[in-house]
Structure formats: C-alpha cells, structure tokens
Amino acid sequence: MRQFYLPELTKENTRFTLPIEESKHISRVLRMKNGDEIQLLNGKGLVAVAAITDNNPKATEVDILRFEEFPLPAEEIHIAIAPTKNNDRIEYFLEKATEIGVTKVSLLLTDNAERNKVKLDRFEKIFVSAMKQSKRVHLPILEDLVKTKDFINAHPNGLIAHCYEDTKTNIFTSFKAQSCPIIIGPEGDFSEQELALAKEKGYTPITLGENRLRTETAGLYAVTVARLWLDMNS
C-alpha cells in the first residue's frame, strides 16, 4: 500500500485533508480514485489505513479506516556528526543511517568545521523518504547545528571517534542502549580542546577498525554496529 507522511495525523481525528504536493501525486501521478486505500504515517509510531473520499488534486480528502500504534523503542542510536564539505556525502549518510536504524542525528559545528550551514528541510525529506523505504514508523529526530562543546556538555558519557593516537576500545563492547551518543569528527578531526572536553565529560574513545574512514563512512559504521548490538542484546 502507498505510504504518505502526515505529521499532523492523530487518533483524535478520522478525516484528513492531504497537503497539495501529496494530493497532486495521488491524483495526477498515481491516478488513484475515490475508495482507494493508502497508508498514513505520522513518523511517531502512529500508522493509519485510510480511504480516499475526494481525490481532489489540490486537497485530497481521506477517511481513516483503522489506526495502528507502535510505541517508541527505549533503545537509542544517537549520532552526532559534522556535516561534510561535499553535501552529497552527509545526505547519503542520513539516508543510510535512517534505513539501518538511527534514532537521532545531531549536526555538529566543530572547531575544524567544513560547513556551518545546512538545509534542514532537505535533510528532513531524506529522513521521511528513507523511513518509508525501510518500513520504519518512527522518524529519526534531527537536531540543527550545535557547537561540539555545547553538545558534549548537554550529552555527557558518550563515545567519541577521533583519529589522534589514543587508547581506544571497540565500539561494539562500549556501546550502551541508552544515553550513549556517538560523536564523529569532521574531515579535519576534532580539535585537541574538543577531545579534552569530551574526555573530561566521560566520553570513551572508540575504534572503528584499522582503515581510515571518511566522516560519513565512520558514521555509518557506528550506526551499523549499534544496530547490531541492539539486535543481539535485546
């Protein structure tokens, strides 16, 4: 069944008007008719099957037939990552991380930042598309650019992937299912000040294998191992 993202979907209403973009897609591209059924997702675990009652290409109306609700899992995979200089690379990360199961992405403004502006609405769209593609019902949370220092102070006791010489533990053995953000450095790595603060705030340096990974590859590696850890421990 065709899926549509409708953030305003709640159990309190059973009749909805879809936004113009979705309405146009339903009537003009998919050529759906009144009575056809679609699935609506609010990205927060609420899923509804709805029947089209008016396939108006500007404002399609639907009636909800049934709701299904999926509680938010207690487990988190929270990645804080610096946007890459090449925007395609961070976008690819966002898509793949969503498919694999990231639950929150914070964008880091690091001392060696390659990019200090991002298109959040575009990133949100990637999340929505990958959520539907991978049949997830919870949209990952996206947090706008935040200084590394502020992030670390707000989220102590995580894991940090950096390239300095250091005693590092394997990410699989260090990961925890809650309150365990994983921070990934930019192409130019974290500054010594950022690393020192992270350690002071209880961050554990981790290794992601022997090869030197690009920022977005390191992020994907971390999401995958965290996902595996959750699959094997819950």
Next chain:
Amino acid sequence: MRQFYLPELTKENTRFTLPIEESKHISRVLRMKNGDEIQLLNGKGLVAVAAITDNNPKATEVDILRFEEFPLPAEEIHIAIAPTKNNDRIEYFLEKATEIGVTKVSLLLTDNAERNKVKLDRFEKIFVSAMKQSKRVHLPILEDLVKTKDFINAHPNGLIAHCYEDTKTNIFTSFKAQSCPIIIGPEGDFSEQELALAKEKGYTPITLGENRLRTETAGLYAVTVARLWLDMNS
C-alpha cells in the same frame, strides 16, 4: 605523502615511468619538482617511496628509495551483490565497502536483474581511489557479472540475505573468516529457484536487522558486520 597507484610496481625494478595521467597530475596540478618524494602502491601489498627524477608531464620518471611489503591477510570479506538500477547506488557501495574493508566484490546477474551491464573500469577506479583514501594497501578484487547459479556453484557454503519468510540467523554469529561469501539480492529479491539452489549448496539465510534495507545498504551492513567480526576475533 602523495599516493599513486601503479599496478606494474614490483620489487624487481627500481626505476619506473608513470602513466600520462599521473604524470600530468604530478607536474601540472601538484607542481612537484625533481627530488620530491611520492608513494607508489601496486594494490597487492607492495608500497614504495620514490623520488621524482624527471617531472616530465607526459612520462614522469621516478627512482625507488625503499620498498615495504604487507602480506595479504588470510581473512576475507567477499560480497556478491546485484548492481542497482541506479548506478550511483552501487558505486557508493563500492566506495564505502572498500573503505570499511571488503576484500572481494562479485557482481551478480540475478533472475530479477535490474542491470545486466556495468562499467568495470569505472568501478576499478572507485576501488583505487577508496583504497588510497582509507590507507589500505590491498585493492579489493572485482569480479565481473556472473549468474547467481554459477556463483553459488563455484562458491558454496556462504551466507544469503533475502526477504522471503525464512528461519534466519544473525550475520554476526554466522560469519566465518574464510570461504564465507555473503550474497545480497537485487531490488526484486532472489528468485525462488536461486534461493533453493543456495540452500542446497549450504548457504545460511541471515538477517540484517528488522528494517527493509536497500540492496546497497544491505551490502554495506554486511561488510561492516564482517569487518567488526574480524576485528573482534583475530
């Protein structure tokens, strides 16, 4: 130090002429001079530091100063994957898989093939670039399109990722360091015949988590978990 891929590098010679593309890059883009040092890789574990003796933009000549040799690890990460309809997606997989540590990629011509032609020379270039980027010294082996049936017959007893209802084991618990190819289905999945043959030939169905993954994401997931397994068991 700048790295250059030179497949013909052997320990039997100490003087080499670089191809025109590399030569042009050295003299015109990098503006390197005679006496400057570069690193040469043959992609098979042989690394040389060389000094430029003639920065001719058509045929740069170098003298080898020293060789270093890295034996090929016994561990393998062999992924057989169907090329995606969207070529960018399989190319992205090849780049990331190389960074993370894949040792061999076989391209599968499946019953539900989305693509029955690939540009091998382009794929090779991606391998070379990602090998240098990630500081690997062994180039992954790339195997041209091969029918699923022929691949399975030639490489029995691997792991298979498919989307049919089935008893599946976790990839981490099933992976082995040798002779354990992981085959990844195309967007339309393997055919029932392909799956039946794989099982007959000793393939174990594996799960890559609960979400539905795109072909290239499944491939990346598999490479990452295999890499993690090797890091933790060797």
